[in-house]
Amino acid sequence: MKKLYLIGFLLLALALAACGGGPNGGPAGGPGDEPAAESGTTGEVQLDAELSVYNWEDYIDEQVLRDYEERYGVTIVYDTFASNEDLLTKLQAGAAGYDVIFPSDYMVAQMIELGLLAEIDVSAMPNFANIGAEFKDPPYDPGNRFCTPYQWGMTGIAYRRGHPGFESPPDSWAYLFEPGLLEQFSPDGINVLNDQRELISAALFYLGHSPNTTDRAELEEARDLILAAKPYWKTFNSEDYYSTLMVSDEIVLSHAWSGDAAQAFWATFDDETEEGNWLFTVPVEGAVRYQDNVCIPASSTRQATARHFMNYLMEAEVAAAITNFTFYPSPNEAAREFIDPEILNNPGIYPPAEVRAKLQWLEDLGDAVFIYDEIWTAIKGQ
Amino acid sequence: MAVSTESRLSPPTTAAPLTRGRDAFHQAAAVLLLTQAALWAFLLFRWATFSRFNWTPYPAELVLAEWSPLVAYALYGLLLVWALAAAVGLLRGAVPGPRLGLAYAAVTLVGALVYYVIGRDFIGAVLVVAAGGLLLCLLTRHAAWSLAFPSAFWLLVFFLAPLAIVFVVSLGERTRLGTVTYPSLANLGAWFDDYVRVFSRVGGDFIYLRIFARSAWLALLNTALCLLFGFPLAYWIARQPANRRNTWIFLVMIPFWTNFLVRTYAWMLILRDSGLINNVWTGSIHDLAVALSGSSGLFNWLADATARPLPLLYNFGAVLVGLFYGYLPFMVLPLYSTLEKTNWTLLEAAADLGANGLRRFTRVLLPLSLPGLIAGSIIVFIPSLGAYVTPDLMGGAKVSLLGNLLQQQFMTVRDWPFGSALSFIMMAVMLAATLVYFRASAEAERREEKR
DSSP: OHHHHHHHHHHHHHHHHHOOOSSTTOGGGOGGGSOOTTOOEETTEEOOSEEEEEEETTOSOHHHHHHHHHHHOOEEEEEEESOHHHHHHHHHTTOOOOOEEOOBHHHHHHHHHTTOBOOOOGGGOGGGGGBOGGGSSOTTSGGGSSEEEEEEEEEEEEEETTOTTOSSOOOSTHHHHOHHHHHHHGGGOEEEOOOHHHHHHHHHHHHTOOTTOOOHHHHHHHHHHHHHHGGGOOEEOSSSIIIIIITTTSOSEEEEEHHHHHHHHHHTOBTTTTBOSEEEEOOTTOEEEEEEEEEOBTTOSOHHHHHHHHHHHTSHHHHHHHHHHHOOOOSBSGGGGGSOHHHHTOTTTSOOHHHHTTEEEOOOOGGGHHHHHHHHHHHHHO | OOSOHHHHHSOOOSSOOTTTTTOHHHHHHHHHHHHHHHHHHHHHHHHHTHHHHOOOOOHHHHHHTTSOHHHHHHHHHHHHHHHHHHHHHHHHTOTHHHHHHHHHHHHHHHHHHHHHHHHOOHHHHHHHHHHHHHHHHHHTTOHHHHHHHHHHHHHIIIIIHHHHHHHHHHTSEEOTTSOEEOOOTTOHHHHTHHHHHTTSOSSSSOHHHHHHHHHHHHHHHHHHHHHHHHHHHHHHHHTSOHHHHHHHHHHHHGGGGSOHHHHHHHHHHHHSTTSHHHHHIIIIIHHHHHHHTTTOHHHHHHHHHTTSOOOOSSSHHHHHHHHHHHHHHHHHHHHHHHHHTOOTHHHHHHHHTTOOHHHHIIIIIHHHHHHHHHHHHHHHHHHHHTOOHHHHHHTTTTSOOHHHHHHHHHTTSOOHHHHHHHHHHHHHHHHHHHHHHHHHHHHHHHHHHHO
């Protein structure tokens, strides 16, 4: 037994004699931060071997990712999320490892305030010049200090082509809120977006208020309007309404995002008549415009590669390929010549200037967010 | 060998206890210690070869890297030698063995806590604590504790600890950006304002209480429905010949092989406007009614009614159908397992003594099947109360229940403190329901016994 103890001490002595060792230089010098040796170089940028991209579902042509992998020798790890809130919850819970994310406008503002995004320098991205002036310097990210625009869209009304009630497009929010119209269309089905800001702003547009109002009386007016209309609505759905409700004709009218309406249009497209069953219109009272963005989480360890990828996404051909796949309009002006003319000429996707003029951003609400939460709970709980 | 040949010949004169040496507990503890020693040896090896192999550092190694490399050598070396010595001591029945082991367990337990405070490495600390705790149980020769320790520890770490975290969050306050802050210690009232909020009015309406009531009503209704249909089914299966019962129970369980979400979507396909039922309703039934509409007023009415699809989906009834379908097997299985063991001669005796069918059911069969009935009802009631997917999909997200309110607090509104408070109140309600149920059934049994 004594021998064993002795061996133990010997081991200890040996170890002590070896000295040195451990991850030298402490945590900062860990291998995670060092650029991989065998990764390729382009220009002055040293690229990492891997890049983790976290995007919305069906929101990119995956060929675009494969092209990037081939061209630059970077392996892309691709993952998807379902909502801005999911994304935020994941980042806040400390899920590190994502290098490129795609939050929407209002979420970018919150993430900046929470310090979750890494700063970028758009002047170092040559392709940023491709972005149209209208889409640069947005109110949620002044000076594009954190994000570059990815795709944009509008919230309006999608309607079933050929329904006798739609001789002219239902281009008013009245179709979602006015009792007479609701009586007419609710037997055939109406869906509204299951989204706090979108639904409340639709009611605010109809009432002639700003979609960013913080006035309690105006918001309560909107709440009462929504509660009065709620019994006529068939569903609250903002996730799969275009595939489960619209394409199968469960409804004839839906509060909808333009890109989703376009998906329903193409899903029901008839090659002979060259018509889809679903059309999209922007209400005359005004509507919400939204913009999704490319950003880098502050926790990313591969920011140089992420910035390189952001620049790649703004290449004209790449942006056009994405729009040709998703049917969302691109903020990329140079991409127009590569975009399918049918998409470019579709007013439901690329609206004319007079419609564009009526679109408004959803802005950060400040402390009024508590009123919105309260109203939303009342709407959903009734 | 500790037990000498002499001691076999003559009774031991020394106090050296014979059971000490090589019993199962000490052997198990020794094995555990040996694996620990192997772990330290492995870590020591990694530490010594960092410059050569460029390992990805563990959190513990990053913590140790803050000090001189000698600290890590000393720590790993000490623990290695200690674990080895204790293991060998235990295996050979040496006196210091158990003591060394106990001390080792105590040191690792305390060390793991200290390590968590410094390094914030939850998984590493939990693993070390698990090994230390098990060692402690083994060395103190608590057979039941040793066997229960792994699952008890699992529950403690992955159930009680998160529960405590949820409770702490429920005391906080949500900021505009959805982060959580905590009110000052002096302001005790503010700690529980999220609990008070459940009982408050929103826009002149007790909205949260109403959601609670609606959920409880739906859960009760679902439990009653499952009972109403599940009892006869379980009874019928239990009265089948023994060789066929298993087949029937097997058939009851078959739906579980399909994902619940898929089954819910299947129901949606059946119930929706262009679904199976409405196809028949607005199709063949409508055609028939129109053809016959001249003949009587009834057919006129039917022709009008069938012109539109029935509103089967996206309402309260649809949610109930989905829940009933989903939870019926949970009612049938416990009921069947009680009924199967029932002594049917008791029912025959009751019949012989002149009890009619109803009396035989209420006075004999029902009390006998009470345990299964209670178990089934609880298993159905509690998940129905927190149902989330079914109301969202089959209710068209229009019917708001507790589960949806909770999801909304955590995801859309990001009011984690209120969501946590809600889940605690929900748990309290479930606990109360369970307790009342058990109390009532215990009382009923006692009354039965007195008679």
